[in-house]
Amino acid sequence: MGRDSAEPHGLHQTDEDLVRAMRAGDSRAFRMLYHRHSRYVAGTVFRLLGSDQELDDIVQDTFWDAFRNLEQLRRPERLRSWLAAIAVRQVQRRLRLRGRRRRIRGQVARQQQADRAGDVSKDQELATALYAALDELSPELRTPWVLHRVMQHTLPEVAELCQMSLATVKRRIARAQERLRRRLDNG
Numbered sequence: 001m002g003r004d005s006a007e008p009h010g011l012h013q014t015d016e017d018l019v020r021a022m023r024a025g026d027s028r029a030f031r032m033l034y035h036r037h038s039r040y041v042a043g044t045v046f047r048l049l050g051s052d053q054e055l056d057d058i059v060q061d062t063f064w065d066a067f068r069n070l071e072q073l074r075r076p077e078r079l080r081s082w083l084a085a086i087a088v089r090q091v092q093r094r095l096r097l098r099g100r101r102r103r104i105r106g107q108v109a110r111q112q113q114a115d116r117a118g119d120v121s122k123d124q125e126l127a128t129a130l131y132a133a134l135d136e137l138s139p140e141l142r143t144p145w146v147l148h149r150v151m152q153h154t155l156p157e158v159a160e161l162c163q164m165s166l167a168t169v170k171r172r173i174a175r176a177q178e179r180l181r182r183r184l185d186n187g
Contacts, residue, residue: 006095008057008139009016013029014077014184015033015036015077015079015080016076016077017035017075018032018033018069019033019073019076019079022069022070023069023070024029030067033061036106036164037079037080037083038059038063038066039082040080040083040084041059041062041063041084042055042059043063044084044087044088044151045059045062045087045091047146047150047151048087048088048091048142048143048146048147049094049095049120050127050130050131050135051131053094054094058087058090058091058094059087061083061090061091062083062086062087065086065090065145066082066083066086071080071097073156079158080146081157081161083163084161085161085163088143088147088161088162089163091139091143092139092140092143094144095139095143096139103137103165106162130180130184133180133183133184134146134180136183137176137179137180141172141179142175142176144169144172144173145160145172145173145176145177146161147161147162148169148173149173149177155169155170155173158173
């Protein structure tokens, strides 16, 4: 697992050591784990959402949930995956809550893109179009697709992160891919 050289006291401690210390009440261990894994969690959240408007809140909620539910972590050596799964659930909750606001934001973003079309690079245009199309997908389709196609997680990893069967993941990614293709082809 990644180590950050800015961790003065936890540099040589494994995640397992730090989890044990947290369970024993050591608040420094929590700060070290947060420091060690928060960028990874933030990257996961950003790629799933396509923006950073709620990123800090979701990262904090992820670590708060992890802290409160630390006794549920059976394999401390898999801490990073466990945190990612919590982050995925947090993102899915947020996506579900967006509801109609999501569609309105997508319409506003498309209008803004049209208004400044001359100022936007081709890559930025594609990214904007992709995230507008992603906004139209349900969280159940969007999450596995982004984890696999954008973040390059393997299908078994996506199944673990989404807590669903491999067959379900494959079906949802295929459905998402088809809907995105139709949406992007139709402009």
